[in-house]
Amino acid sequence: MDKLGALWRARTRRERLLLQIAAGLVCVLILPGWIYLSASAYRTNAANELAAARMLSADVARLSEQVQAQRANFSGVDGSVRDRALTSAQEGALTIARFEDAGPDRVRSDF
Numbered sequence: 869m870d871k872l873g874a875l876w877r878a879r880t881r882r883e884r885l886l887l888q889i890a891a892g893l894v895c896v897l898i899l900p901g902w903i904y905l906s907a908s909a910y911r912t913n914a915a916n917e918l919a920a921a922r923m924l925s926a927d928v929a930r931l932s933e934q935v936q937a938q939r940a941n942f943s944g945v946d947g948s949v950r951d952r953a954l955t956s957a958q959e960g961a962l963t964i965a966r967f968e969d970a971g972p973d974r975v976r977s978d979f
Contacts, residue, residue, distance in 0.1 A: 876884070938956070950967055957964050 879887070938959075953967070954964060
């Protein structure tokens with residue numbers, strides 16, 4: 869700090885004034901530009917995240933509708949869990965090769 873003070877005092881009054889004006893211009897011109905670029909990058913990032921969140925929300929809504937439709941299909945199937953699994957597999961164009969009971973409300977199957 870002492871060296872900087874000695875360097876400052878070694879300058880003439882005119883040189884000091886020019887250095888102060890240059891520093892002022894840097895603060896007045898460059899600093900606001902830097903702030904603007906930072907804010908612009910933040911806005912762009914926020915817009916990208918919002919778009920991604922909207923896409924995710926649309927995917928969740930679509931999947932929720934599919935689950936509701938599947939539940940509606942299951943409510944029309946009377947019978948055991950085995951019948952429901954068979955109906956679900958047929959809707960997905962799958963063929964069940966083997967059923968195995970896994971409890972009163974579960975089955976295991978091989979496709």
